[in-house]
Amino acid sequence: MENPLLSVRNLTLDIPVGGGILHAVRGIDFDLKRGETLCIVGESGSGKSLTSLALMGLLGKTIKRSADEMTFDGIDLTRANARTMRSLRGARMAMIFQEPMTSLNPAYTIGDQLTEALLLHKSVGKDAARARAIELLEKVGITAAASRLSQYPHQLSGGLRQRVMIAMALMCEPELIIADEPTTALDVTIQAQILRLLYDLGREMNMAMILITHDLGVVARVADKVAVMYAGELVETGSATEVFNTPSHPYTRGLLRCIPLPGKTERGSTLGTIPGIVPSLIGDVAGCAFRTRCPHATLACRGDIPRHITGGHAFRCIHADGKRHAEEATA
Amino acid sequence: MTTAPAPILELRGVTKTYRVKQGLFGTPRPLTAVNDVSISLPRGEVLGLVGESGCGKSTLAKILLGLESPTAGQVLVEGQEIGAQDRMTLARRIQPIFQDPYSSLNPRKSIFDIVSLPLRVHRIGDAASWDKEVRKILDIVGLPARVMNTFPSQMSGGQRQRVAIARALIMKPEIVICDEPTSALDVSVQSQILNLLGDLRREFGLTYLFISHDLAVVEHLATRVAVMYLGRIVEEAEVGGLFDHARHPYTQALLKSVLTPEPGLGVPDTQLGMAYPNPIDPPSGCHFHPRCPKATAFCKATAPRALPTPLGHVECHLHDPQGPMFIGKEG
Amino acid sequence: MTMTDIPDPLLKDIIGPTPAQMLRKRVFGHQGLLIGASVVGLLLLVAIFAPLLAPHDPYAQSLMTRMQPPVFLGGDWEHPLGTDHLGRDYLSRLIYGARVSLMIGVIAALISGVIGTAMGVAAGYFGGRVDMVVTFLINVRLAMPVVLVALAVVAILGGSLQVVIMVLGFLLWDRFAVVMRASTLQVRGREYVAAARAIGASTPRVILSEIMPNIANNLIVVVTLEMAHAILLEAALSFLGLGVQPPTPSWGLMVSEGKNMMLFEPWMVLIPGAVLFVLVLAINLMGDGLRDVTAPENRS
Numbered sequence: 028m029e030n031p032l033l034s035v036r037n038l039t040l041d042i043p044v045g046g047g048i049l050h051a052v053r054g055i056d057f058d059l060k061r062g063e064t065l066c067i068v069g070e071s072g073s074g075k076s077l078t079s080l081a082l083m084g085l086l087g088k089t090i091k092r093s094a095d096e097m098t099f100d101g102i103d104l105t106r107a108n109a110r111t112m113r114s115l116r117g118a119r120m121a122m123i124f125q126e127p128m129t130s131l132n133p134a135y136t137i138g139d140q141l142t143e144a145l146l147l148h149k150s151v152g153k154d155a156a157r158a159r160a161i162e163l164l165e166k167v168g169i170t171a172a173a174s175r176l177s178q179y180p181h182q183l184s185g186g187l188r189q190r191v192m193i194a195m196a197l198m199c200e201p202e203l204i205i206a207d208e209p210t211t212a213l214d215v216t217i218q219a220q221i222l223r224l225l226y227d228l229g230r231e232m233n234m235a236m237i238l239i240t241h242d243l244g245v246v247a248r249v250a251d252k253v254a255v256m257y258a259g260e261l262v263e264t265g266s267a268t269e270v271f272n273t274p275s276h277p278y279t280r281g282l283l284r285c286i287p288l289p290g291k292t293e294r295g296s297t298l299g300t301i302p303g304i305v306p307s308l309i310g311d312v313a314g315c316a317f318r319t320r321c322p323h324a325t326l327a328c329r330g331d332i333p334r335h336i337t338g339g340h341a342f343r344c345i346h347a348d349g350k351r352h353a354e355e356a357t358a
Numbered sequence: 359m360t361t362a363p364a365p366i367l368e369l370r371g372v373t374k375t376y377r378v379k380q381g382l383f384g385t386p387r388p389l390t391a392v393n394d395v396s397i398s399l400p401r402g403e404v405l406g407l408v409g410e411s412g413c414g415k416s417t418l419a420k421i422l423l424g425l426e427s428p429t430a431g432q433v434l435v436e437g438q439e440i441g442a443q444d445r446m447t448l449a450r451r452i453q454p455i456f457q458d459p460y461s462s463l464n465p466r467k468s469i470f471d472i473v474s475l476p477l478r479v480h481r482i483g484d485a486a487s488w489d490k491e492v493r494k495i496l497d498i499v500g501l502p503a504r505v506m507n508t509f510p511s512q513m514s515g516g517q518r519q520r521v522a523i524a525r526a527l528i529m530k531p532e533i534v535i536c537d538e539p540t541s542a543l544d545v546s547v548q549s550q551i552l553n554l555l556g557d558l559r560r561e562f563g564l565t566y567l568f569i570s571h572d573l574a575v576v577e578h579l580a581t582r583v584a585v586m587y588l589g590r591i592v593e594e595a596e597v598g599g600l601f602d603h604a605r606h607p608y609t610q611a612l613l614k615s616v617l618t619p620e621p622g623l624g625v626p627d628t629q630l631g632m633a634y635p636n637p638i639d640p641p642s643g644c645h646f647h648p649r650c651p652k653a654t655a656f657c658k659a660t661a662p663r664a665l666p667t668p669l670g671h672v673e674c675h676l677h678d679p680q681g682p683m684f685i686g687k688e689g
Numbered sequence: 690m691t692m693t694d695i696p697d698p699l700l701k702d703i704i705g706p707t708p709a710q711m712l713r714k715r716v717f718g719h720q721g722l723l724i725g726a727s728v729v730g731l732l733l734l735v736a737i738f739a740p741l742l743a744p745h746d747p748y749a750q751s752l753m754t755r756m757q758p759p760v761f762l763g764g765d766w767e768h769p770l771g772t773d774h775l776g777r778d779y780l781s782r783l784i785y786g787a788r789v790s791l792m793i794g795v796i797a798a799l800i801s802g803v804i805g806t807a808m809g810v811a812a813g814y815f816g817g818r819v820d821m822v823v824t825f826l827i828n829v830r831l832a833m834p835v836v837l838v839a840l841a842v843v844a845i846l847g848g849s850l851q852v853v854i855m856v857l858g859f860l861l862w863d864r865f866a867v868v869m870r871a872s873t874l875q876v877r878g879r880e881y882v883a884a885a886r887a888i889g890a891s892t893p894r895v896i897l898s899e900i901m902p903n904i905a906n907n908l909i910v911v912v913t914l915e916m917a918h919a920i921l922l923e924a925a926l927s928f929l930g931l932g933v934q935p936p937t938p939s940w941g942l943m944v945s946e947g948k949n950m951m952l953f954e955p956w957m958v959l960i961p962g963a964v965l966f967v968l969v970l971a972i973n974l975m976g977d978g979l980r981d982v983t984a985p986e987n988r989s
Binding site for chain 2: 071185219226244246249250272281285286287288289292295296297298300
Binding site: 425456463508512522 | 708
């Protein structure tokens, strides 16, 4: 068995707010091997973006992070000091954000920004860095790469900027890429191209990738592993086929019923919904957080919730099958 | 089917050209955001308008709302040209629902003020009847009457979008322009709003222009679909026809890039070149030719004409029986 | 089965506070704002109730009791802050001086506020030619040195309270115009403005009811800053003898009158100077505080 590149056990993020402590992330576990793609899917406020920032050590000072284990290739991230984190970031783990314009510096050329990380982390000369930048820009599908180096971010379209961001993340050949909604701001055709690119590059360079998104379509198409996040917890994890073909947590099934499937959902029919709203995570949160919106909730949902594991597929629910069979019988 | 009644909304050759200044001393150059668009929409139908950002779909919406006036062409509501109509009359017949419910509601106004604004602007009824009307419409969009005294910041995204819908419907318009009404919402909320829009249309016989980049959503809600590229409607058809037999290569690429939550299918290759052209410098001939996988030298030189199809039209040389490519393509 | 009686803790109502409640909470959590506002409020009360508070007539001269020191320098309680070179009670003149300072501050800020806001909002909302003209006027105004222009105008028209107010009112509108133009540009793009226009709301209605409430917070901040600015300029003009004319009690004038005695009786300069300093500092604290407590709402 190959050791996982990234191991996270019981990651918890607490944010002090006006009315008490906001339990934004409540004890999540996952492993990621080299070359694997994990998609964390959830709605706004589920804590998925905070999780990615926690891994990169980019959380604000007010957020309290704790974990039983958080290791990257044997390096204990919970104890890593600022210097270790800096040497990891950009060099061995890189991040791609949703809005490339906010993470590219408008005052520097594309070339400066692309080569910066490489010059900082690796002992290469300027010419070599430039050559690598051109190579990567071509790899991410940017034409006339050499002339792009002297351009500024505002001179590029959104799709091109996102490609530059990806090239930048790849400059030092990182082992882990964390992409937070990398295609949400882009048009559908560009989204498909960027996702394809990320997917192919991940395979080619044997990179591990964490993709954070709210889009179930994206998840189904690129994920090896899927983690469904709700109110700070991973309610269901497993391979993409397991999670999408036998969705076991009522929340996962609810989400899948909300989106129309071309060719399958009858046009104009009523779509499934999840009634209610995400509960407040301020103060003590016990039991299953989805019980306030779940059609199968009982009083027992306020207590401890067992985790059902079948091979690589796991979910948290008091019902042994998450009431999947009952729903399928009535459907 | 052929003897359709007079369309409730009709666009004839609508064109909008802006003059854009490039740089400090540059001479203004024309940017044609909407280029000779003709659509006719029968009462009770939902026209889905799809296209990438910058294709002119939002400009078209603004023209229909009377927020911009077309440079050329006519907009007719039930046969009457709206340029000549009073703006107030137009407002009673066409109302918008915008994309971002965080930006479309004035944060300083209570929900009652926001929803009753149309009645107050049009001096319909008095304070007592406003209260009654607001309660009624809030009930219709599924909000409790007690929200009347709350402010937008106290509501969730889905609730805000319901408020925006209430404001649009309180004067009982006939046409509603929905500009990406669900793309800022979470998946579970999106389906609630789509269901609501569908119910309202059936109940009040509304006609929608539904602008969206999400083709799955468009297929679900629309009865007709128009595909826009660089200011032109390149294909228009009844929804089934368009989704089952897309004719234009751009429509085909758009359909291909829809990511349905079906694992194992991978990310599709749209075969589109990357760059969306600069609308100030539209490509010669068929505007789509630089990205079109099937383009020939003829497409580069000559703009295609609008060809009638069953229940719609398409602008592509590939389907022109008198075009030079017809023999090679269909024969 | 007793659990059925206990409401689910996760179902608690999470309806947030109203904007007014949030504002109140932030105001009362902001020390600088509270301190600044209390000092300004106190001085405002002093100005309003000057006739009741002043122990003496600020104009009454008494050559027998000139240059009496304040109590803390050995004077008596008849004149707690001493008397000036004409024997007028210093505390009473200080109290009446608050009227002049605040009146000039408030009225000048109002006049320039109306001018600058009208120009800035018009430029931001209509854009195009209007914006070009307003931007040009702002640049012209910024190219004029305020103090020199004020000096020149006052020198020609003669100094008086009214002239000083008008001059400052017509000179200090630039910051209003700049800030209001930028704020309007920002708010104009919001979809609620488009929604109001699509409803058929008239332009004045859109500006007054949709745009103004959302830029009012910035306006209030500029009002405070310009109030402080006007008060300081009045003091400077009066100090130079071109502002408020004697015998009207003005803090700037008091500093000016005391400067001849500065080496022998430094308190004659220090007392009005300190009061001026405290008032301007308090107004600025209030302005900064207002910006802090009103800004967060714009974020979401």
